[in-house]
Amino acid sequence: MTEKTETAPGWLAPEELESMRERLPILYVDAVPVRLDDTGIVTHVGLLLRIGSDGTVSRALVSGRVLHNERVRDALLRHLEKDLGPVALPHIPASPQPFTVAEYFPTPGVTPYHDARQHAVSLAYIVPVAGDCRPRQDALDLVWFTPEEAASPMVQQEMTGGQGVLLKQALAHVGRLY
Amino acid sequence: MTEKTETAPGWLAPEELESMRERLPILYVDAVPVRLDDTGIVTHVGLLLRIGSDGTVSRALVSGRVLHNERVRDALLRHLEKDLGPVALPHIPASPQPFTVAEYFPTPGVTPYHDARQHAVSLAYIVPVAGDCRPRQDALDLVWFTPEEAASPMVQQEMTGGQGVLLKQALAHVGRLY
Amino acid sequence: MTEKTETAPGWLAPEELESMRERLPILYVDAVPVRLDDTGIVTHVGLLLRIGSDGTVSRALVSGRVLHNERVRDALLRHLEKDLGPVALPHIPASPQPFTVAEYFPTPGVTPYHDARQHAVSLAYIVPVAGDCRPRQDALDLVWFTPEEAASPMVQQEMTGGQGVLLKQALAHVGRLY
Amino acid sequence: MTEKTETAPGWLAPEELESMRERLPILYVDAVPVRLDDTGIVTHVGLLLRIGSDGTVSRALVSGRVLHNERVRDALLRHLEKDLGPVALPHIPASPQPFTVAEYFPTPGVTPYHDARQHAVSLAYIVPVAGDCRPRQDALDLVWFTPEEAASPMVQQEMTGGQGVLLKQALAHVGRLY
Numbered sequence: 001m002t003e004k005t006e007t008a009p010g011w012l013a014p015e016e017l018e019s020m021r022e023r024l025p026i027l028y029v030d031a032v033p034v035r036l037d038d039t040g041i042v043t044h045v046g047l048l049l050r051i052g053s054d055g056t057v058s059r060a061l062v063s064g065r066v067l068h069n070e071r072v073r074d075a076l077l078r079h080l081e082k083d084l085g086p087v088a089l090p091h092i093p094a095s096p097q098p099f100t101v102a103e104y105f106p107t108p109g110v111t112p113y114h115d116a117r118q119h120a121v122s123l124a125y126i127v128p129v130a131g132d133c134r135p136r137q138d139a140l141d142l143v144w145f146t147p148e149e150a151a152s153p154m155v156q157q158e159m160t161g162g163q164g165v166l167l168k169q170a171l172a173h174v175g176r177l178y
Numbered sequence: 179m180t181e182k183t184e185t186a187p188g189w190l191a192p193e194e195l196e197s198m199r200e201r202l203p204i205l206y207v208d209a210v211p212v213r214l215d216d217t218g219i220v221t222h223v224g225l226l227l228r229i230g231s232d233g234t235v236s237r238a239l240v241s242g243r244v245l246h247n248e249r250v251r252d253a254l255l256r257h258l259e260k261d262l263g264p265v266a267l268p269h270i271p272a273s274p275q276p277f278t279v280a281e282y283f284p285t286p287g288v289t290p291y292h293d294a295r296q297h298a299v300s301l302a303y304i305v306p307v308a309g310d311c312r313p314r315q316d317a318l319d320l321v322w323f324t325p326e327e328a329a330s331p332m333v334q335q336e337m338t339g340g341q342g343v344l345l346k347q348a349l350a351h352v353g354r355l356y
Numbered sequence: 357m358t359e360k361t362e363t364a365p366g367w368l369a370p371e372e373l374e375s376m377r378e379r380l381p382i383l384y385v386d387a388v389p390v391r392l393d394d395t396g397i398v399t400h401v402g403l404l405l406r407i408g409s410d411g412t413v414s415r416a417l418v419s420g421r422v423l424h425n426e427r428v429r430d431a432l433l434r435h436l437e438k439d440l441g442p443v444a445l446p447h448i449p450a451s452p453q454p455f456t457v458a459e460y461f462p463t464p465g466v467t468p469y470h471d472a473r474q475h476a477v478s479l480a481y482i483v484p485v486a487g488d489c490r491p492r493q494d495a496l497d498l499v500w501f502t503p504e505e506a507a508s509p510m511v512q513q514e515m516t517g518g519q520g521v522l523l524k525q526a527l528a529h530v531g532r533l534y
Numbered sequence: 535m536t537e538k539t540e541t542a543p544g545w546l547a548p549e550e551l552e553s554m555r556e557r558l559p560i561l562y563v564d565a566v567p568v569r570l571d572d573t574g575i576v577t578h579v580g581l582l583l584r585i586g587s588d589g590t591v592s593r594a595l596v597s598g599r600v601l602h603n604e605r606v607r608d609a610l611l612r613h614l615e616k617d618l619g620p621v622a623l624p625h626i627p628a629s630p631q632p633f634t635v636a637e638y639f640p641t642p643g644v645t646p647y648h649d650a651r652q653h654a655v656s657l658a659y660i661v662p663v664a665g666d667c668r669p670r671q672d673a674l675d676l677v678w679f680t681p682e683e684a685a686s687p688m689v690q691q692e693m694t695g696g697q698g699v700l701l702k703q704a705l706a707h708v709g710r711l712y
Contacts, residue, residue, distance in 0.1 A: 395608055395626050396627050449574050450576050452708075
């Protein structure tokens with residue numbers, strides 16, 4: 001999960017956030033952008049292409065922090081707009097129930113999810129996207145994969161921190177993991 | 179749940195269906211049509227206004243049988259189009275997981291759901307509807323209620339067979355039952 | 357899904373059931389028996405070892421039909437007791453919401469699930485089992501696998517009709533598919 | 535949600551926690567303790583009787599903070615043991631998926647949940663309890679209510695911060711809200 005520039009009211013100076021990350025679990029959202037056909041079948045999954053500070057290429061879900069006094073659904077919408085652009089038309093779920101909760105620990109192996117910087121607890125949602133996606137900021141590109149491709153070793157090994165596992169859980173939840 | 183005229187391949191003559199209803203649980207779907215705001219909050223719930231064979235007025239969810247060799251999501255789409263018209267633009271859920279399962283028994287009191295004609299087991303889904311609704315067939319009208327109105331005694335008493343309870347479960351699932 | 361001898365009130369003569377199977381979707385339940393540690397983590401998954409009429413060995417979930425006028429939770433309990441014995445102490449879920457719905461079609465490829473005999477729609481539940489399991493009837497044995505073993509190609513290829521896919525969905529739902 | 539004395543590794547001095555509460559959403563768990571019959575039907579819901587610092591009596595769910603480097607399921611178990619005693623035998627759910635997410639805001643009205651001290655985001659779980667409950671610490675007593683009693687105005691008005699709404703959502707999820 002790459003941290004992004006934050007300017008909303010709940011914004012924290014980097015050193016403040018750093019100090020809190022050692023003391024409290026940090027609340028995140030993960031969104032799996034999907035394309036649906038008319039009957040609701042997931043035909044494609046969207047993954048962000050990112051280049052890390054060390055030059056490594058990785059694929060990532062839309063992901064980010066929930067700010068102080070921000071609703072979870074507003075955080076979802078904010079991160080989706082930031083990563084997919086203003087005309088992606090994401091369909092934020094009606095129910096606040098996530099399909100799973102991903103617990104990213106600084107120590108690898110406690111759960112399948114790992115974040116060296118912090119203990120993050122992420123509410124994970126599947127979000128149908130109806131419009132045009134124009135990635136912005138640090139995301140280089142958004143690529144749509146079929147469910148089969150998304151679960152393939154090639155794509156899985158380009159995902160980090162356990163997001164490949166989270167993606168497979170999303171595919172299982174929509175009946176598209178074989 | 180009012181039975182509707184069926185002409186799809188899985189169609190059964192009335193006397194055939196009648197005989198099977200005494201022997202097997204019949205698979206149904208219930209759909210709760212909703213309007214969402216940009217953040218996914220349910221602002222309105224759509225209820226069909228029906229007039230029964232005895233002249234009584236009732237409010238109903240979109241509901242109907244799953245046919246032989248028909249996928250659940252195709253049954254959902256078929257019943258929504260039949261009741262809301264061809265330009266309702268329902269968003270069929272990506273996940274086959276229903277928010278609950280309503281078991282309608284011919285004997286009242288076994289569950290909160292009752293159907294004098296049969297033992298029906300219904301998979302219940304919340305379905306956002308984005309387009310214009312033009313009720314057809316035996317539905318007189320579709321009326322949009324706020325969540326508060328939908329849970330009120332006035333609307334609840336106009337719903338039959340336990341569908342008022344099912345509606346309250348749907349509102350609870352989307353965080354809109356108070 | 358192997359059909360088992362039925363003697364409950366909703367029992368049907370084989371020829372009656374046969375005729376209905378060509379006309380209506382048949383309602384089933386699938387149960388994934390699991391062992392949990394004190395914190396609710398799934399440590400093992402129980403699979404039945406069955407020998408088909410043609411002598412082939414296969415692994416199966418606990419699975420069976422819901423009878424007329426039988427509640428889904430009573431059908432779950434009945435099939436678990438029939439397959440795991442009287443002292444298995446299954447913890448039937450409090451919520452009727454299945455983790456998924458598996459649609460077994462007579463035509464392969466419509467969904468990942470296939471049943472040559474019928475169109476069966478199965479509500480799938482994860483059921484913690486606390487007692488001793490003593491398989492009866494046509495089940496030869498119950499074997500407990502770790503989540504890693506259960507998702508392995510060796511076990512997956514011994515499962516038929518798409519139940520291997522359903523098992524992986526169950527593992528994903530409890531956060532144990534990697 | 536009453537804060538309880540914390541001595542685990544993730545413990546924070548009160549002034550540290552106070553300062554973070556103004557900057558970040560704080561992660562909580564809410565547990566609804568239930569008694570089940572053999573078929574999984576919820577027969578009773580357990581509510582804690584608390585006396586606030588101002589002498590007012592209130593009913594509460596089991597609730598508390600998730601500590602740094604603590605898994606959600608360990609936090610659930612810790613708070614249940616703290617509030618219900620060491621032999622309550624809670625069945626922590628196999629799936630990390632909460633039945634809902636309750637967002638407690640310091641400003642009333644943003645959501646149905648309110649916490650004057652902080653912005654808390656709580657993962658809510660239904661937890662079957664099989665053993666004897668012996669409330670400890672600041673909880674005076676644990677009282678078991680039928681689902682009908684739990685949803686009644688008398689009990690609802692004794693719950694604060696929106697936990698009455700959360701309790702009704704739990705009852706709806708298990709099919710016991712009428």
